[in-house]
């Protein structure tokens with residue numbers, strides 16, 4: 001899919017702006033705090049999700065510089081090509097509430113947009129995927145899997161609920177020992193559901209890992225190798241039954257220490273995705289540029305998976321991705337991402353000069369100026 005036209009009115013610092021991007025790479029550049037990210041944020045909202053910056057809807061309308069209050073009439077519009085036809089959507093935000101108009105059908109909510117416009121976003125916050133602890137990496141796998149396989153979400157939710165119940169029971173067992181009989185019921189449930197979660201995550205990782213490796217090879221110009229591997233807290237067990245059996249054994253082996261802490265110490269909620277560059281941990285040893293490149297590769301691989309899923313590539317939004325990348329890596333992003341529409345924000349006009357094709361837009365004080373090559 002691709003965006004044909006995007007317009008914003010009274011959104012953040014954008015008063016009344018409209019762009020007609022190209023189908024390939026679009027660079028949005030300008031000094032700090034001019035409105036580049038605001039533009040990407042506006043486009044992202046058409047996925048039906050929350051702001052990728054964690055902003056509340058009430059923060060999105062333009063603040064009147066005279067009164068300091070939110071202005072009314074905040075609206076975003078997007079014409080896009082998807083499912084072999086031109087479509088249009090309008091998103092209005094008033095008093096912290098969203099309403100939509102999709103191809104002329106009005107709805108009093110933002111949710112009807114979900115699945116209409118598909119996008120992948122990289123923002124500086126996503127660097128935590130490599131820099132922080134395993135929870136963010138598990139979340140990367142779970143989010144992708146929920147999109148890829150609708151049957152995964154209920155299994156994951158049921159696992160989390162069962163885990164909470166078991167943890168609550170563990171805390172009570174320390175006060176009344178006869179409750180330990182009930183534990184077996186939860187152990188059986190957790191082992192069955194947890195085995196499914198692990199199995200799905202392993203097969204997703206096997207599917208996405210070669211894509212991530214291939215993209216990283218392109219970004220680093222073949223100089224470095226990135227590998228991602230699922231790292232389960234339960235070692236061994238290949239089949240669903242095998243993992244379930246192993247899980248049950250481990251739950252019973254760790255029960256006394258778990259009862260002391262009130263927390264289940266083994267299972268998919270403790271697993272990780274190992275990310276290594278040339279055989280060493282990207283988290284512990286990776287440079288800023290390597291960590292950035294790793295997350296980018298993971299995000300671009302997510303776009304490839306979404307393409308396989310829906311039959312058309314999502315739009316790719318890359319916010320502030322260029323800093324800390326050398327010219328070779330910048331060149332890859334500007335000139336070698338083919339077959340999908342990309343929006344990249346950056347500050348430096350020097351970076352823009354590397355572009356061989358595509359469109360560029362300069363942003364200044366909330367105004368967007370398309371520029372000729």
Ligand SMILES: Nc1ncnc2c1ncn2[C@@H]1O[C@H](COP(=O)(O)OP(=O)(O)OP(=O)(O)O)[C@@H](O)[C@H]1O
Nearest residue numbers: 012013032033034035036037038059060061062063
């Ligand atoms: N609701 C709002 N109303 C008016 N202005 C806003 C609103 N929200 C944010 N801004 C202004 O938008 C500007 C920030 O825009 P944005 O985050 O897009 O910057 P940017 O161009 O991406 O900068 P950087 O390169 O530093 O990331 C700031 O000047 C901020 O005050």
